[in-house]
Amino acid sequence: MALDGKVIAVTGVTTGIGRAAARSFARQGALVVGVGRRSDRGEQVAAALRAEGHSMIFVTGDVTRPDECTRFIDTAITAHGRVDALVNNVGGSGTPTYVPTVDVTPAQFDESVALNLRSAFFCSQAAVKHMRTAGGGAIVNVSSCVGTQAMATQVVYAISKAALDHLTRCLAVEYLEDGIRVNTVVIGGAMTKQSARALSEVAAATHRPVPTAETLPDAVQGTDMDSIVDALAFLCSDASRGVTATAVAVDRARSAGAVFSAALLDALGGRWNR
Incomplete structure (x- = not known):
């Protein structure tokens, strides 16, 4: 997967998947331009990569705002003259993670849609x-298995990810003749601070201890970060030149129904051991 010399714009590089992707891409020779709201964290990531001899520019910005999306992409163009790939990684369910539909406020609705759909659309x-x-x-959108597998108390997150999946298909069709490939990486929960917070909420709701990676059943473990980043790199590279309008699932079979396996029922019933 040759990323050497490719200009790759990545959203949400201050933590989690975005940070891991920025580091991996830069170490593979890409010219990374990242954006995030936390300037201290973003500059730290960029400075560390430059100290290693790699290329990364960090832009402080909020990509839920269209003008900030434009400024982010324009920064890459000014610095490198082009953008070869865009990874729309920013997303989230807001706080708290699980909210019954009847309790969702307009502010919570708008926040989740802005994070998962508005940011990707305008970038x-x-x-x-x-x-x-x-x-x-190439454009790669980071989505979730809940975009196709319904999940109670995460309705706004789920429907905004479903919309993101369809945005992928619409853009791929509209810009096929322009040579722009648009794909989705579907994850089943990555081992990030956000997923750890969600797991803590489930444990609190069921009055159980917070489980660990060693005690969680395979069906409900998060996807390892290296697998996610490798999928993103593949879809940004020329190795995927014939791939567009496709969802690549890196989700431990959750999209196929693993979340409804006996392992999950055991986990939610308090029997966390495999």
Whole structure:
């Protein structure tokens, strides 16, 4: 998967998947331009990579705002003259993670839609304008298995991820002749601070101890970070030049129904051991 010399824009690089992707891409020779709201964390990631001899520019910005999306992509164009790939990684369910539908406030609704859909739409819009004139590019959206597998008390997160999946297909069809590939990586929960918080909420709700990676059943463990980053790299690279409008599931079979296995029922029933 040759990323050497490719200009890759990544959203949400201050933590989790975005940070892991930025580090991996830069170490593979990509010219990374990242964006995030926490300037201290973002600059720390970028400075560490530059100290290793790699390339990364960090932009402080909030990609739920269209003008910030444009500024982010324009920074990459100014620095490198093009954007070869965009990874729309920013997302989340807000706080708290699990909210019954009848209790969702307008503010919580707007926050989740902005994180999962609005950010990807307007970053993609800004990137497409440049990719069309450059002869093509790749856009990769980070989605979730709950976009297809319904989950109670996460309705806004789920429907915004479902919309993100369809955004992938719509953009892929609309810009096929422009050489722009658009794909989705579907994850089943990564081992991040956000997923750890969600797991703590489940444990509290069931009055059980917070489980660990060693005690969780396979069906409810998160996807390992290396697997997610490798999938993102593949879809940004020329190795996937024939792949578009596709959802690549890196989710421990959750999209196939593993979340409804006996292992999950055991876990939610308090029997955390495999």
